[in-house]
Amino acid sequence: MKKKKRSFKYKNIFIVLFICALIAFGVIAFIPKKSQANKMIDLSNMNVEQIKEYAKEKGLKLTIKEKHHKEIAKGKIISQNIKKGVEIKKDDELIVIISLGKVDKNLYKKYKVDELGNVPIMMYHGIHNLKNDDTAYIGGNVDKSGYQRTAEAFRKDLEFYYQNNYQMIRLIDYVNGIIDVELGKSPIILTFDDGLKNNILVTGLDEEGNIIIDPNSAVGILESFKKKYPDFNVTATFFLNGELFGQPEYNEKIIKWLINNGYDIGNHSFSHSDFTTISSEKVEEEIGKLYNKLDKIIPDKYVNVVALPFGSPYNMDHPNFAHILKSTYNGVTYETISTLQVGWKSELSPFNKDFNPLFLKRIRAYDNLGEDFDIEYNFKLLEKTRYISDGDKDTIVIPKEKADSVYQDTQLEIIEY
Ligand SMILES: [Zn+2]
Incomplete structure (x- = not known):
């Protein structure tokens, strides 16, 4: 019994240590994130509303263009002119191209x-x-x-x-x-x-x-x-x-x-x-x-x-x-x-x-x-x-x-x- 209890106690200590490590890791991971606050992010999984929100928050001048694309589905992002990780500042021009989906042959x-x-x-x-x-x-x-x-x-x-x-x-x-x-x-x-x-x-x-x-x-x-x-x-x-x-x-x-x-x-x-x-x-x-x-x-x-x-x-x-x-x-x-x-x-x-x-x-x-x-x-x-x-x-x-x-x-x- 005693043995079992002790191992249970060790287990608890281990869990506490593990949680502490997680918190520490989280804090460390958070520090560089804060300093990256003014770096461009990848917009490819956002929708138009989220991109508008993001541009507003960062003070970027947003231009949204639409283009047909044979692989990228309608409404998805084709490209962003500022690449992920690039330093951004207020009034920078952000151009995002959004797919209109495949060209319909009638449009030709x-x-x-x-x-x-x-x-x-x-x-x-x-x-x-x-x-x-x-x-x-x-x-x-x-x-x-x-x-x-x-x-x-x-x-x-x-x-x-x-x-x-x-x-x-x-x-x-x-x-x-x-x-x-x-x-x-x-x-x-x-x-x-x-x-x-x-x-x-x-x-x-x-x-x-x-x-x-x-x-x-x-x-x-x-x-x-x-x-x-x-x-x-x-x-x-x-x-x-x-x-x-x-x-x-x-x-x-x-x-x-x-x-x-x-x-x-x-x-x-x-x-x-x-x-x-x-x-x-x-x-x-x-x-x-x-x-x-x-x-x-x-x-x-x-x-x-x-x-x-x-x-x-x-x-x-x-x-x-x-x-x-x-x-x-x-x-x-x-x-x-x-x-x-x-x-x-x-x-x-x-x-x-x-x-x-x-x-x-x-x-x-x-x-x-x-x-x-x-x-x-x-x-x-x-x-x-x-x-x-x-x-x-x-x-x-x-x-x-x-x-x-x-x-x-x-x-x-x-x-x-
Ligand atoms: Zn000449």
């Missing part, structure tokens, strides 16, 4: 989905801090040919693209056949040549050493649209020469800032040479030297795309063209996956069997009263020919009558309707 008809439609690649140069009335030319053109444009005209262009259901995508994604826009929306690509100061004018550094961007320069304007229309997916690719952005004290900071904020940098040759008037060795220097320069600032983070200075050569048969695409300069081998013309109209869908990424057409972003392939002219054409997305980047949805034009050797699922 309703939205006239056509992923073999054309894509506009807009060509800009300078954006000048002027009003349209300040220039001697029409429609916000600063020069006769409209290569240089006013800030007022650029804002108007962006508003026009957004109101006409365009969403921006990265040029490099387009080349690689990744078109991630919402159901019923069309992709648009922005490019800027020449690395002009007014593309991203830096007026100084803040206390933390970050660049301060002039709100009336191109990127300043783009950033304001990013805030105004989060679903515009603002991005652009800047094609630079050896002077980069012409701001020696800030060039490297600017380039790194652009890469970190969803923009891309490409090659416009080291000294803006006409590739048809120089030797093939000189072409290699012009291309390779610029790639090497970018490699020192943003290794592997620039795009291997060349915007052809003066749009030259005008065709791929020119003997120098091969040297733009692939060669070696100073012992470093380069490969260009795409070149851009000084074009006049929209380009084919990357899923069209005739798509040629090596020589892409662009639209000159200027105003000429709706004539001579200006913005108005081209977007009128696009009303009948534009790419219209099914909202799923992993499928190619096309009207049956276009079945012969689709590129077959793809990993993506092709759906005809």
Whole structure:
């Protein structure tokens, strides 16, 4: 009996010790939790109401977007822009994408989905801090040919693209056949040549050493649209020469800032040479030297795309063209996956069997009263020919009558309707 009693007593002590250990463990576990109070949590198992509550409690600016998804059920979370564990503070922007479930095929008809439609690649140069009335030319053109444009005209262009259901995508994604826009929306690509100061004018550094961007320069304007229309997916690719952005004290900071904020940098040759008037060795220097320069600032983070200075050569048969695409300069081998013309109209869908990424057409972003392939002219054409997305980047949805034009050797699922 005694023995039994004693073992019973030991058992009690053991239980008490176990409870103490549990409490201690709980307290320890609680301490780091408290210090993590301002870290983002995983929202994937919450519903919309709970997410709204959470955003309110943390003072986050919440945007909820809806998107069709072929695997994630309706009402469930597809993604959150701030990852779990990332430090959050009041007024941070939280974007949560919620699934609308699978796309109903009837919606293809309703939205006239056509992923073999054309894509506009807009060509800009300078954006000048002027009003349209300040220039001697029409429609916000600063020069006769409209290569240089006013800030007022650029804002108007962006508003026009957004109101006409365009969403921006990265040029490099387009080349690689990744078109991630919402159901019923069309992709648009922005490019800027020449690395002009007014593309991203830096007026100084803040206390933390970050660049301060002039709100009336191109990127300043783009950033304001990013805030105004989060679903515009603002991005652009800047094609630079050896002077980069012409701001020696800030060039490297600017380039790194652009890469970190969803923009891309490409090659416009080291000294803006006409590739048809120089030797093939000189072409290699012009291309390779610029790639090497970018490699020192943003290794592997620039795009291997060349915007052809003066749009030259005008065709791929020119003997120098091969040297733009692939060669070696100073012992470093380069490969260009795409070149851009000084074009006049929209380009084919990357899923069209005739798509040629090596020589892409662009639209000159200027105003000429709706004539001579200006913005108005081209977007009128696009009303009948534009790419219209099914909202799923992993499928190619096309009207049956276009079945012969689709590129077959793809990993993506092709759906005809
Ligand atoms: Zn140029």
